[in-house]
Amino acid sequence: MQNVRVEKLVKRFGEVVAVDGISFEVPKGKLLTLLGPSGCGKTTTLNIIAGFETPDDGDVHVGERLISSATENVLVPAHKRNLGMVFQSYGLWPHLRVRDNVAFGLQMRKTPKSEIAGAVERALGLVRLDGLGERYPSQLSGGQQQRVAIARALVYEPDVLLLDEPLSNLDAALREEMRLELKDLQTQSGITTIFVTHDQVEAMVMSDIIVVMNEGRIEQMGSPSDVYQHPANEFVAGFVGISNFLEGEVVATGVGEGQTAVKVGEVTLLCKSAGVPEGSKALLSIRPEDCVASQEAPPEGTPNVIKCTVDKAVYMGGVLELWLSASGQKIRVHGHRLPILESGASVYVSIDPASISAIKGGSST
Ligand SMILES: Nc1ncnc2c1ncn2[C@@H]1O[C@H](COP(=O)(O)OP(=O)(O)O)[C@@H](O)[C@H]1O
Ligand SMILES: [Mg+2]
CATH class of the missing domain: 3.40.50.300 (P-loop containing nucleotide triphosphate hydrolases)
Structure with a gap:
């Protein structure tokens, strides 16, 4: 050997x-x-x-x-x-x-x-x-x-x-x-x-x-x-698995347990620290399976929640594949235990900060 x-x-x-x-x-x-x-x-x-x-x-x-x-x-x-x-x-x-x-x-x-x-x-x-x-x-x-x-x-x-x-x-x-x-x-x-x-x-x-x-x-x-x-x-x-990319701007680093805060549209998301400095553009990579979709709004002040609109919902047996929009950006999510949603319906997507990778860049840099 x-x-x-x-x-x-x-x-x-x-x-x-x-x-x-x-x-x-x-x-x-x-x-x-x-x-x-x-x-x-x-x-x-x-x-x-x-x-x-x-x-x-x-x-x-x-x-x-x-x-x-x-x-x-x-x-x-x-x-x-x-x-x-x-x-x-x-x-x-x-x-x-x-x-x-x-x-x-x-x-x-x-x-x-x-x-x-x-x-x-x-x-x-x-x-x-x-x-x-x-x-x-x-x-x-x-x-x-x-x-x-x-x-x-x-x-x-x-x-x-x-x-x-x-x-x-x-x-x-x-x-x-x-x-x-x-x-x-x-x-x-x-x-x-x-x-x-x-x-x-x-x-x-x-x-x-x-x-x-x-x-x-x-x-x-x-x-x-x-x-x-x-x-x-x-x-x-993008090549390894399916990923969502959201464009944002780093508003703070070293938050909580060393997390990075990134503003995406109207929401601020906490992510894994990625060495992207404050003030720079960041691209967030989020796997569909790491997003939890719910029809009910979580309690006020719950971090990392994005209110989205359903563009398309595809019933796939065990999961509902959801194609969503928020602040002009697209997100793909695997929904569990949800009714088959109509286009235009609202859903709340929660994401654990540990499941969001911030990558330097974004098309506007
Ligand atoms: N014998 C060759 N003559 C000219 N170009 C080649 C030759 N072999 C490979 N290439 C080119 O080199 C690049 C890499 O090819 P290759 O190693 O076969 O890629 P992969 O196996 O990842 O598909 C490609 O652009 C291919 O067209
Ligand atoms: Mg080959």
Whole structure:
């Protein structure tokens, strides 16, 4: 088991800066996810680590071993890096049986024949494909093919597993099942893993660390709950989950238990302290599930209550999705135990100060 260190990686394709000086570390045995929209540089980063792409700058270490360095002119060929890679398209050989697809990496590495059969069986067992070694890929379901690709990457006991959107070709139900299965496999085998996805729920479920990428750069790096509960900026708050953004101005800092007071329209909301100074514009990020909607006005003087008008109410079974307006700004809320409200009705939305993140900025700055 090894850690992976990526330092100041840069990759350009002509005018396009696909990877713009990113650095991160995957601790031994952990799963780190590169999460971001299409085109943000996830695959390019993974391909540089795998050795399929030559970086313009930066270093990659696996454990103590320098496998790629633009400054020191080191470029270990892909097949000598001992990394297992799984591609979005699986990349199985259709003319080879499952067993031979999995054995391929071992044959390439000149593993003695006597050891290959056992290793292949173990790898197939790990991904719950025991007994299917004689089939051809076309005789397997999409999920099973994906597992063959994973077995093929694990069979030679790589130091690191690299997974590029491995679940995105599966239908929704199977994808959810495979997510948990893959996470269990990773935890049990303890293999250091870099996982690439554009799906924020997948990233939440699977990761020890999430690296949120945008336009070749890192916007935030942290645990799933860090990234979700304390988004570093508007991009992260908007990309990871649904967020409401309210524009306001900081009127006081260090209120109560170190909270910040932000004036939004006619109301002043208390938020988590965020290092935004008094007098500056602030953008508040609030998750719909952290808002409590009620038809009754709370007692006079209750803090953090916004009186809103219902624009639209969508009945969704367990919750009522409410699209609201207040002081010219839009808020989306999940209502519980409410009747189906008409457009134009009034509701009172209460928000715990600990659930409001103040981010510097706002469109008027
Ligand atoms: N071989 C290539 N030639 C030219 N441009 C490329 C090449 N590979 C990737 N790019 C560009 O680099 C950027 C990042 O691509 P990629 O790493 O594939 O993003 P992601 O995997 O996050 O969708 C995109 O703008 C893409 O068009
Ligand atoms: Mg990609």
